[in-house]
Amino acid sequence: MRRAAAAAIAEVQRIERKYSRYQPGSVISRINQSAGNAAVEVDSETRELLAFAHALWEMSDGLFDISSGILRRAWDFRQALPPSREAVQEALACVGWQKVELQDGSVSLSQTGMELDFGGFGKEYAADRAAAVLNQHGMQHALVNLGGDLHALGPRGLPEIKGAPWIIQIAHPRPEAGKPTAPLASLALARGGLASSGDYERFLIHDGKRYCHVLNPHTGWPVTHWQSISVLATNTTTAGALATIAMLKEADAAQWLPSQNARFMGVLWDGSIVQSPAQ
Numbered sequence: 001m002r003r004a005a006a007a008a009i010a011e012v013q014r015i016e017r018k019y020s021r022y023q024p025g026s027v028i029s030r031i032n033q034s035a036g037n038a039a040v041e042v043d044s045e046t047r048e049l050l051a052f053a054h055a056l057w058e059m060s061d062g063l064f065d066i067s068s069g070i071l072r073r074a075w076d077f078r079q080a081l082p083p084s085r086e087a088v089q090e091a092l093a094c095v096g097w098q099k100v101e102l103q104d105g106s107v108s109l110s111q112t113g114m115e116l117d118f119g120g121f122g123k124e125y126a127a128d129r130a131a132a133v134l135n136q137h138g139m140q141h142a143l144v145n146l147g148g149d150l151h152a153l154g155p156r157g158l159p160e161i162k163g164a165p166w167i168i169q170i171a172h173p174r175p176e177a178g179k180p181t182a183p184l185a186s187l188a189l190a191r192g193g194l195a196s197s198g199d200y201e202r203f204l205i206h207d208g209k210r211y212c213h214v215l216n217p218h219t220g221w222p223v224t225h226w227q228s229i230s231v232l233a234t235n236t237t238t239a240g241a242l243a244t245i246a247m248l249k250e251a252d253a254a255q256w257l258p259s260q261n262a263r264f265m266g267v268l269w270d271g272s273i274v275q276s277p278a279q
Contacts, residue, residue: 012130028116077203095220152190174267195231214244226247
C-alpha cells in the first residue's frame with residue numbers, strides 16, 4: 001500500500017512539473033515563452049490534453065478557453081478594487097483559443113503575449129492519473145483527494161464496511177460567520193470523479209458586489225449566477241471541466257448539465273439549491 005501511495009504521489013508531482021505555469025521548465029512555460037515565435041514540439045500526452053481542451057472549447061461555445069488565464073493581468077484578487085474596463089479589454093486582446101495553432105507534433109501561439117494555462121483541468125487530471133497508478137499497483141479501494149477534487153477508485157475496502165461508498169461532504173459556499181460550519185450536503189461516491197467550482201475561492205468585494213475568479217473569456221468579467229456547482233462524472237477531469245463550464249454558462253447550466261449525463265448540485269446567487277433529477 002505504501003509503495004502504491006508513493007507511486008501515486010510521484011505521478012502527481014510529475015504532472016505538476018510538466019504542466020504548471022509556475023514551473024519555468026514546464027511544457028506550458030516553454031509554449032508561453034515562445035508565443036508569437038516558433039512552434040514548440042510536444043509529446044503524445046500533451047497532444048491529448050490539448051485535444052481535450054479543444055473539445056471543451058467547442059462544446060462550451062468558446063466559454064472554456066485555456067488561453068483566458070492571461071486575464072489575471074487585469075484581475076488581482078488581492079486588491080479591493082476591480083480593474084478598469086480598459087485593463088480588461090487589453091488583456092482580452094491576448095485571449096482566444098482560435099489563435100492557437102496545433103500541428104501533428106507541435107503547438108504555437110500566434111500572438112505575442114498569449115499564454116496557455118492548464119489550471120482548468122490540471123489538478124483534476126492529476127487526480128485521475130494518481131487513481132490509475134494506484135490501480136496499476138493492484139489497489140481497488142481508494143479515494144484520491146487533491147484539494148477537494150476527488151476520484152473514487154472503488155468503494156471502501158475495510159472488512160467491516162467493504163463495498164460501502166465514500167461519503168463526501170460538500171462545503172457551503174456561504175457559511176455563516178461565527179457559527180459551526182455545516183456541510184451543504186453529503187453525497188455517496190463509490191466510483192468516479194467529483195469536482196466543484198464556485199465564487200468562494202478567490203474573490204473581492206467592492207461596493208457590496210462580489211467579483212469572483214471565474215471569468216468569462218468573451219467579456220473578461222466574472223460570472224454571477226452561481227455561488228457553487230459540484231458535479232459527479234465518470235472521472236475527475238470530466239467533472240472539473242463540466243463544473244467550470246456550468247459556472248460559465250450561468251443560467252443555462254441547469255439544463256445543460258443533464259444533457260452531459262452528469263449529476264450535479266448547485267447553489268444559485270440567491271442561495272437556493274438546484275440539483276439534477278434523481279437517477
